[in-house]
Amino acid sequence: MSSSLPNLNNSDAQSVGTSVAGAAPTFSPLYQQIKALITQRLESGEWKPGELIPSEVELGNRFKVSQGTVRKAIDELAAENLVVRRQGKGTFVATHHETHAQFRFLRLTADTDGPQRAENKIIEVKRVRAPAEVARQLDMKSGDSVIFIKRVKSFNGVPTILEEIWLPGLIFKGLTAERLMEYKGPLYGLFETEFGTRMIRAEEQIRAVGADPESAELLGVPPQTPLLSVDRASFTYGDKPVEMRRGLYLTLNHHYQSELN
The missing domain is CATH 3.40.1410.10 (Chorismate lyase-like)
Structure with missing residues (x-):
């Protein structure tokens, strides 16, 4: 499985590959695995608060999954206030500096x-x-x-x-x-x-x-x-x-x- 993910680093391939096709399945839906990988990027600071993250198409290509799978993962991240969708602009990392978030x-x-x-x-x-x-x-x-x-x-x-x-x-x-x-x-x-x-x-x-x-x-x-x-x-x-x-x-x-x- 990992050989079919050329755009992922080793940890990405292991996270997705082990859960999907490994010997010890976690029974975690694929979109939740993608959500976890995106969250890891947020935690590491690859995409900083207030910054635009890659599009759903780009993320789908990066993780070798469908755009719908990425969209479902981002839906959950948005519901948890980790990212913010802006119509016509894309998805941004949420920040406490935004007016609507200051009193969250x-x-x-x-x-x-x-x-x-x-x-x-x-x-x-x-x-x-x-x-x-x-x-x-x-x-x-x-x-x-x-x-x-x-x-x-x-x-x-x-x-x-x-x-x-x-x-x-x-x-x-x-x-x-x-x-x-x-x-x-x-x-x-x-x-x-x-x-x-x-x-x-x-x-x-x-x-x-x-x-x-x-x-x-x-x-x-x-x-x-x-x-x-x-x-x-x-x-x-x-x-x-x-x-x-x-x-x-x-x-x-x-x-x-x-x-x-």
Whole structure:
């Protein structure tokens, strides 16, 4: 099988050939094998965020499969927000710098229509040893180095979210308070551009809490004001956890919106 794939490298041939005609079949549909190969290219950086990827015809020729097989693979990648189709232009690697993607992981929506001017106030940035729970969530050893960020996000001048963020120190080496304060784009866009780490998906746990004195002061509300506490674990390619985030959401003028399919 591999000899019939002249445009693939050895790993490509092995990935497709073993599953399709090898002695130990994986029973994975061909389009899913092609999806895995394309994902490997995205992870390796062959096609960078925001870049146009080869056409379905080109990919079909490269992997020696039909255009329909490639299309089905790309359909799934698009559904998972790894790529973006643009009518008449082609398929592009998704990026957190796109306007529609900046709030993909933030489901807090204003109760009224109109522009929402977002601002971030950095409270604290420091390198610390990972507490046991953080280490577990990030698949690290307890005591490994992590970057801790504490900030307040305001919308139209109203403090609305208090966040505590933990990041693996090795991956985000060089991330400083000064860099965060001078950066005006989305935080995940910074991670993507400067640290080569793209958030692919996230898991959240949500509960109702009352504001403790410190949180109340930072959000400008009375103690015990009802808040949504949102614990988020974010993952990059290969389902590798690369961020733990805890947010306290003030819902006086906003609501949490989630689409269920």
